[in-house]
Amino acid sequence: MSKREREHTELPIPNGWFAVAWSKDLAEGQVQRVDAFEEELVLFRGRSGKPIVLDAFCPHMGAHLAEGGMVVGDGIRCPFHGWRFDESGTCVEIPYCKRIPARARTRPWECVERNHMIFVWRHAEGKPPDWEVPSLPEFDDPSYTEPRFFDIEMPVHMQEMAENNCDPAHFATVHGNPHIPDSEMQIHENGRFFRMTSWQEAETPFGTHRVDLERDSWSLGVTSVRMKGMGEAGLLFFSSTTPIDTHTTHSRWAFTVSRNLADVAGEPFIKGMTEGVKQDLRIWKNKIHRARPVFCEADEHLAAFRKWTRQFYSHHPLDEVDEGDDPTPSEENA
Ligand code: FES
Numbered sequence: 001m002s003k004r005e006r007e008h009t010e011l012p013i014p015n016g017w018f019a020v021a022w023s024k025d026l027a028e029g030q031v032q033r034v035d036a037f038e039e040e041l042v043l044f045r046g047r048s049g050k051p052i053v054l055d056a057f058c059p060h061m062g063a064h065l066a067e068g069g070m071v072v073g074d075g076i077r078c079p080f081h082g083w084r085f086d087e088s089g090t091c092v093e094i095p096y097c098k099r100i101p102a103r104a105r106t107r108p109w110e111c112v113e114r115n116h117m118i119f120v121w122r123h124a125e126g127k128p129p130d131w132e133v134p135s136l137p138e139f140d141d142p143s144y145t146e147p148r149f150f151d152i153e154m155p156v157h158m159q160e161m162a163e164n165n166c167d168p169a170h171f172a173t174v175h176g177n178p179h180i181p182d183s184e185m186q187i188h189e190n191g192r193f194f195r196m197t198s199w200q201e202a203e204t205p206f207g208t209h210r211v212d213l214e215r216d217s218w219s220l221g222v223t224s225v226r227m228k229g230m231g232e233a234g235l236l237f238f239s240s241t242t243p244i245d246t247h248t249t250h251s252r253w254a255f256t257v258s259r260n261l262a263d264v265a266g267e268p269f270i271k272g273m274t275e276g277v278k279q280d281l282r283i284w285k286n287k288i289h290r291a292r293p294v295f296c297e298a299d300e301h302l303a304a305f306r307k308w309t310r311q312f313y314s315h316h317p318l319d320e321v322d323e324g325d326d327p328t329p330s331e332e333n334a
C-alpha cells in the first residue's frame with residue numbers, strides 16, 4: 001500500500017472533552033503551552049483559580065501567549081507589546097493606546113476541571129458541549145488512597161487505543177493472557193454512554209472470586225475502569241486520551257484504590273498497565289486503519305464499538321461511502 005493510500009485510511013480528530021493538563025501542574029498564575037487537536041493553545045490558571053484556555057497566538061503581531069505571557073486577574077498579558085486579554089479572549093488594554101481595535105481578540109475554549117485533570121471541549125463544527133465530564137466519587141472518598149498519575153504520548157490515533165479494550169482476542173496473542181474473559185456490552189443515555197463488562201475467576205487478596213472489570217466510556221476520550229467483586233475493596237482507573245493530531249495521542253491515567261487493597265494492588269496494577277501498553281505499541285505504530293475491516297463472529301463487540309464511535313466524528317471516512325451501512329460481523333465477511 002502506498003503512503004498516499006495509507007493517508008486515505010486515516011480517521012480524523014473526533015469531537016469531545018479532552019484533558020490537556022493535570023490540575024496539580026497548574027498553580028494559580030501559571031501558564032502552559034498546549035498542543036492538542038492540531039491547535040496551539042495557551043492554558044493558564046487565573047487569580048480566581050479558574051483554568052482558562054485561549055488560542056495561543058496574539059492577534060496583534062502573533063506572539064505565543066504561553067511564552068512569557070503574564071496572568072493578570074483572570075486574563076493574560078502578551079509578552080511582546082503588553083496587550084491584555086480577558087478570559088473571553090477579548091483585548092481589554094493596550095498599555096500605550098486608548099482605542100482598542102474591534103478585532104483584537106483571540107478565541108476562547110470551553111474548559112472544566114474534573115478528577116485531577118483540566119479538560120477542553122473540541123468540536124470540528126464549533127458546536128457547544130452536549131455532555132459533561134463525570135466527577136467520579138472515589139477521588140473524594142476517604143477510604144480510597146491519594147490518586148497516582150501517569151501519562152504517555154503514543155504514535156497512534158486515539159481510536160486504535162480505545163478499540164483495544166473491545167478486542168478480547170488480542171489479549172491472548174499480544175498480552176499472553178491464558179484465556180479470553182467473558183464479556184458483555186451495554187449502551188445507554190440515548191446511545192452516548194458505553195459500558196463493557198468482562199469477568200473471570202481470579203486470585204484476589206481475599207481468595208478466588210469472580211472479578212468484574214467494568215469499563216465506562218462517555219465518549220471516545222473519557223473512560224473509567226473499575227474492578228468489582230471483592231466486597232468493599234475497589235479499584236478505579238480514570239483516563240482521558242487526547243488527540244494531539246491524527247496519529248499522536250496523549251493518554252493520562254489517574255488511579256486510586258481502596259485503602260484495604262493499597263499494598264497489594266498499587267504498584268502491580270500500574271506496572272501491568274504500562275507493560276500492556278508497551279506490548280500494544282509495535283502493533284499500533286505500524287498498523288493502518290481499516291475503515292471496513294473483515295470481521296469474524298468473535299469481533300461482535302469490536303464491531304458494535306466501531307458503530308458507536310461514529311457519533312463522535314463530524315466527518316467520518318465511511319460517511320460518503322455507505323451512509324448507514326456499518327461494518328458488522330456477518331457470514332459473508334467472516
Ligand atoms: S504581539 Fe502581542 S501585544 Fe504585540
Ligand SMILES: [Fe+2]
Pocket residue numbers: 164170174175276280
Ligand atoms: Fe492491548
